[in-house]
Amino acid sequence: MAKKIMIIDDDPNIVTYLEDIFHDAGYATCKAMDGADALAVVNQEKPDLITLDLEMPKEWGPRFYRELSQDKEHGSIPVIVISGLAGNKYAIQKAVASFTKPFDRAELLKVIKETIG
Amino acid sequence: MHDFVVSEPLVIIAQDAGHGKVLARILTEHGYQPANADYGDALATVGVVRPRLVVLGICDCMQGHEVAQKIHSAFPEVRLIVLVPEGEYRMGLDFLEEGASDFLFKPVSERALRVALDRALNALEVKEENEVLKAKNKILESSQQLCRQLFDEVPCYISVQNKDRRIVRSNRQFKLDFGACLGERCYEVYKHRTHPCPNCPVEQTFNDGLMHQTEEVVTTRTGQQKVVLTLSAPLRDENGEITEVMELATDISQIRELQDRLTSLGLFIGSISHGVRGMLTALDGGLYRLEKGIANQDLSMAADGMERVKVMISRIRNSVLEMLYYSKDRDPNIQTVDVQSFGDGVANFVEPKATKHDIRFQKEFHGVLGQMDLDPETISAGLVNILENAVDACIEDESKERHFVAFIVEGTHERVSFIIRDNGMGIDRATQEKMFSLFFSSKGSKGTGLGLYIANDVVHQHGGTISVDSKVGQGTEFRVELPRKRVRSLQQADGMQEDSLHSAHTSQV
Numbered sequence: 001m002a003k004k005i006m007i008i009d010d011d012p013n014i015v016t017y018l019e020d021i022f023h024d025a026g027y028a029t030c031k032a033m034d035g036a037d038a039l040a041v042v043n044q045e046k047p048d049l050i051t052l053d054l055e056m057p058k059e060w061g062p063r064f065y066r067e068l069s070q071d072k073e074h075g076s077i078p079v080i081v082i083s084g085l086a087g088n089k090y091a092i093q094k095a096v097a098s099f100t101k102p103f104d105r106a107e108l109l110k111v112i113k114e115t116i117g
Numbered sequence: 118m119h120d121f122v123v124s125e126p127l128v129i130i131a132q133d134a135g136h137g138k139v140l141a142r143i144l145t146e147h148g149y150q151p152a153n154a155d156y157g158d159a160l161a162t163v164g165v166v167r168p169r170l171v172v173l174g175i176c177d178c179m180q181g182h183e184v185a186q187k188i189h190s191a192f193p194e195v196r197l198i199v200l201v202p203e204g205e206y207r208m209g210l211d212f213l214e215e216g217a218s219d220f221l222f223k224p225v226s227e228r229a230l231r232v233a234l235d236r237a238l239n240a241l242e243v244k245e246e247n248e249v250l251k252a253k254n255k256i257l258e259s260s261q262q263l264c265r266q267l268f269d270e271v272p273c274y275i276s277v278q279n280k281d282r283r284i285v286r287s288n289r290q291f292k293l294d295f296g297a298c299l300g301e302r303c304y305e306v307y308k309h310r311t312h313p314c315p316n317c318p319v320e321q322t323f324n325d326g327l328m329h330q331t332e333e334v335v336t337t338r339t340g341q342q343k344v345v346l347t348l349s350a351p352l353r354d355e356n357g358e359i360t361e362v363m364e365l366a367t368d369i370s371q372i373r374e375l376q377d378r379l380t381s382l383g384l385f386i387g388s389i390s391h392g393v394r395g396m397l398t399a400l401d402g403g404l405y406r407l408e409k410g411i412a413n414q415d416l417s418m419a420a421d422g423m424e425r426v427k428v429m430i431s432r433i434r435n436s437v438l439e440m441l442y443y444s445k446d447r448d449p450n451i452q453t454v455d456v457q458s459f460g461d462g463v464a465n466f467v468e469p470k471a472t473k474h475d476i477r478f479q480k481e482f483h484g485v486l487g488q489m490d491l492d493p494e495t496i497s498a499g500l501v502n503i504l505e506n507a508v509d510a511c512i513e514d515e516s517k518e519r520h521f522v523a524f525i526v527e528g529t530h531e532r533v534s535f536i537i538r539d540n541g542m543g544i545d546r547a548t549q550e551k552m553f554s555l556f557f558s559s560k561g562s563k564g565t566g567l568g569l570y571i572a573n574d575v576v577h578q579h580g581g582t583i584s585v586d587s588k589v590g591q592g593t594e595f596r597v598e599l600p601r602k603r604v605r606s607l608q609q610a611d612g613m614q615e616d617s618l619h620s621a622h623t624s625q626v
Contacts, residue, residue, distance in 0.1 A: 011395050013425060017402020020409070055391065084394030101394040102401050 003116045004028040006047035008038050008064070009082070010056040014101075018051060018082075025109050035059030039067055042074050048116045054083040054091055065092050078115050080108070125238065126150045126166050130159045130184060131174035140172065143227050149234070159184050163192055169241050170234060174200045174223070178208060182215065189216045196237040200225050274345070274366040277352065278303050278319050285361060294337040303364065307335040318349035319362045326351050326359055335366070344373045393436060400429040435498070449492035449578050456486040456533055460526040463497050463535075467504040471522050476511045479523040486528050489601045491579055496599070499572030503537045503595045506569070510541025516590060533599050540592040549585055572597075 005027045007018045012033070019029050030045040032038035036058040042050070050068075054061035061083070069075045081091065081098040092098070097111045127149045131137035134155065141151040149170075154162035156177075163171060171188060175181035181199070188195055196218040201209045209220035218240065219233045268275060269289035277286040282302045292298070295306050303319065304310040313320065318329035329349045336342050345366040352361040403425030410419025464480045471478040504524060511520035517540060525536040544552065553573040576583050580600050587593035 011399060013399035013402055013429070014395065016425075017399060017405060020402065020405055024409070084391040084398075101398040103398065105401070105405075 002026060002028040003048040004030060004045060005112065005116075006038075006041065006045060006050045007031040008033075008035065008050060008056070008061070009053040010034050011053075014053075014082075021105055021109065022112075025112075027112070035061060035064035038064050039071070042068065042071075042077070046074070047077060049096075049112060050077055050079045051082050052079050052092070052095075054081060054085050062091050065095075069094070080111060080115075082108070124148070124150055125170065126152070126168045127170045127172065127234075128152050128154055128159075128163050128166050128168050129172045129174070130154050130156065130162075132156055132176045132180075133174070136174060140174075140225075140230070143230070144172075144234075147231055147234075156180050156184050160187050160191060163188055163195065167192075169194070169196060170237055171195050171197050172200065172230070172234075173197055173217075175202065175205075175208070175212075182211075185212060185215055185217060196241055198230075198233050198237060271365075273368075275363060276303060276306075276366075277361050277363050279361055280323060282313060282317070282319060294339075294341075294343075296338050307333070307366075309336060318347055319364050322349040322351050322362045323359055332369075333366070342370075343368050344370045393433065396429050396433050396436070400426060400433070403427075403429055449495060449575070451490050451492055453488050453490055454493050456489055456526060456528055457482055459489075459491075459493060459497070460524070460535070462493075463500045463504070464524050466497070466501045467508060467522075467524075470505065471508045471511075474508065474512050475520075476508060477519070477521040479521055479525075481523065481525045483525065484528040485530055486526070486533075487601075489528075489533050489599065491599060492575065495571070495575040496579065499575050500535055500537070500597065502569065502572050503597070507537050507539035507541060507593065507595075510539050510543070510593060512541075514540075514542035514590075516542075528601075531601055533601055535597040535599075537595040537597075538592065539594075543589040543591050544585070544587040544593055545589050549587060552585070553583070 005018075005022050007015050007022075007029055008031070009015050009018070010033055015031050015033070019031070022029050030041060030047060032041040034056040038059075052061050052065065061081070065079060068077070068079070078096045079092065079094075081095045082101060082103055083091075083098070084101040085091070096115050099108055125148065127144060129137045129140050129144070129151050131140070131153070132155055134153070137153045137155075141153055144151045152162055152166045152168075159173075173181065173185060173188075185197060185199065188197060193216075197212075197216065199209065199212040199217045199220040200223050201212070201220050203222045203224070205222070209222075212220050218237045221229050221233055271288065272290060273288075274291040274294065275286075275288040276284045276291055276298075279285050282304065283300055284298050284303060284306065285300075287295075287298060298306045302313075304313050304317075308314060314333070316331060318331050321327070321329045331347050333345055333347055334342055335345055346369050347364055347366045349362050349364045351359040352363055354360045403422050406422025407419050407426060408422070410416065410422050460480070460482060464478070468478045468480075504522065507522045511522060514520065520540055522541075523536070523538040525534075525538065527534045527536065552569050573583055576597055576599065582596075582598050584596045584598075585593065586596075
C-alpha cells in the first residue's frame with residue numbers, strides 16, 4: 001500500500017501542487033487547510049509523513065507541531081516544514097527537513113524517499 | 118555737590134592775569150582743576166585741557182566776543198560762563214544769544230560763580246545722559262526690530278500662550294497659515310478641537326518648566342494638514358515665575374512623507390516576501406500541471422495548469438505594482454468608464470472569495486449611473502481592498518451565524534458613492550484612527566499595511582473622500598465618494614495646493 005503524506009497548508013494552490021507531485025511520485029495524500037483541523041485529520045488518516053506550513057490563519061504551525069508531538073499515537077510521525085518564512089528551520093527543530101518556498105521539487109522528493117521510502 | 122565736581126578740569130580766560138589767578142585759587146578750593154589762559158592762547162589752552170567748562174572774563178567786549186565765537190565753533194560742547202562788567206546786562210544777553218550758557222556780573226562772588234558752574238555742569242550731565250539714553254534707545258529700537266524680525270521671519274510657527282492656553286502673541290508665519298487668532302486657544306486654532314490635546318507640551322512646560330517636544334498633525338485655515346514638530350519653552354517674569362510658554366512648531370510634513378515612503382518601501386518588500394514566496398510556489402504548481410498536461414497530451418490538465426499560472430502571474434503582478442506605487446509618485450491614468458460595468462468588475466473580483474466562505478454577497482446599483490472619470494486600475498484596487506477587508510471581517514467574526522457583504526453603488530449627477538457594508542467583527546476606535554496610516558495593519562503577517570493607505574491615497578488623488586462607520590461586533594460601513602469628473606486643472610496649476618485640499622478631506626473616521 002502506498003505511503004500516505006499529509007499536507008498542511010492554507011493556500012489551496014500549494015496544496016494542489018504538493019498533491020500533484022506526491023501522487024506522481026506514487027504516494028497517497030490527505031490534507032488539512034490549517035493547524036486547527038489538522039490533528040483530527042491525523043487521527044483519521046494516520047499519515048506516514050506530514051508537510052507543514054508555518055503561517056496559517058487559525059493555528060500557527062509550531063503550535064500544531066507541539067500538540068502533535070505530545071500525542072502518544074502520532075507523536076513520532078516525521079514532519080517536513082515547507083514555509084515562506086525565512087529562518088523557518090529554527091521554528092521546529094525536530095523537523096526532518098525545512099524547505100523555504102519556492103522549494104526544489106527534486107530535493108523535497110529525495111528527502112521524503114529517504115524518510116519513508 | 119563737591120563730590121560731583123571733583124577734579125573737574127576748567128579753563129579760566131582773563132586778560133588780567135592777576136584776576137585769573139584769584140579765580141583759579143577759589144575754584145581749586147571748590148574741587149576744580151583750573152588752567153589759566155589769556156585771550157591770545159585761549160583756544161590753544163582749551164584745546165589741550167579739553168574742559169567741559171570755560172570761564173571767560175570780559176574786559177574788551179570785541180575781543181571777548183571773538184574768543185567766545187572761536188571757542189564755540191572749535192569746541193561746541195564746551196559750556197561758557199562769561200563774566201561781564203557790572204550793569205552790562207545787555208552784553209550778557211548778547212553772549213547768551215551767541216551760545217554762552219550763563220553770565221555773571223563782575224566783581225563776581227565766590228558763591229555766584231560756584232552756583233553758575235554747578236548749574237552748567239548739571240546741565241551738561243543731563244545733556245550727556247540724554248545723549249547716552251538716545252544712543253541706548255537707538256540700540257534698543259534696532260534690537261527690538263531684530264527680535265521682531267527673528268520672531269516673524271523664522272520659518273516656523275511661533276505662538277506664545279498663557280496659562281489658559283490662549284495665544285497672546287504669534288509670528289508672521291503663524292498668522293499667515295492660522296490667522297491672527299489672538300486670544301483663541303491653541304488647540305482650537307491648530308486642531309479645531311474643543312478641549313486640550315493629550316500630552317500637551319505647553320501644559321507640561323507650565324508644570325515643570327522644562328522643554329517638551331511632540332509631533333502633531335495640525336490643520337491650517339485653508340484646510341491643509343501639516344505634520345509639525347512642536348517644542349515648548351517657558352517664558353518667566355522677573356521673579357522667575359512662568360507666566361507664558363512659547364510653542365515653536367516646525368513643519369516636517371515633507372520629511373515625514375519622504376521617510377514614510379522609504380520606510381514603507383523597505384518594510385513592504387520585507388512583508389510581501391512571505392506572500393511572494395507562496396505565490397512563486399503556486400506558480401511552480403501551475404507550471405508543473407501545464408508541463409505534465411503537455412507531456413501526457415492531457416489538454417484539460419494543461420488548461421488547468423495554464424489557468425493557475427495566469428492567476429499567480431496576476432497576483433504577483435499586483436504585488437509588484439503595489440510596490441512600484443510606493444517607490445515612485447505615479448500620475449493617475451484617468452479614463453472614462455461605465456459606472457455599472459466598473460462596479461460589476463470590482464464585485465466580480467471579490468464575490469468568489471465571499472461565496473467560498475459562505476458569506477452572502479450583495480450588489481446594488483442606485484440612482485444615476487452613466488459614466489465617470491477615474492483611474493480604473495487604482496480605484497478598483499482600492500475598492501477591492503476594502504471589499505476583501507469586509508470579507509475578512511466576516512470570516513474572523515464567529516459571533517454570528519450568517520454574514521453578508523454589500524457593495525452598493527449610488528450615483529448623482531455630480532458624484533458616485535461606493536458603499537461597502539458588512540456585518541463582520543467591526544473595527545475598534547483605535548484601529549479606525551490609524552487604519553489609513555502607512556504600514557498600519559490589524560492583520561498581522563497577512564496584511565502589508567498598505568491596502569487602505571493606497572485606497573485613501575488614490576481616492577484623495579481623485580478629489581474624493583473615504584469615511585468609515587463601524588461598531589465592534591456589529592459591522593462596518595466604508596463610504597468612498599468620488600466626483601464624476603475629476604478636477605484636473607487645480608492639480609496642474611498648483612500641485613502642493615492640490616495635495617493640501619485632498620488632505621483636508623482625509624478620512625473622517
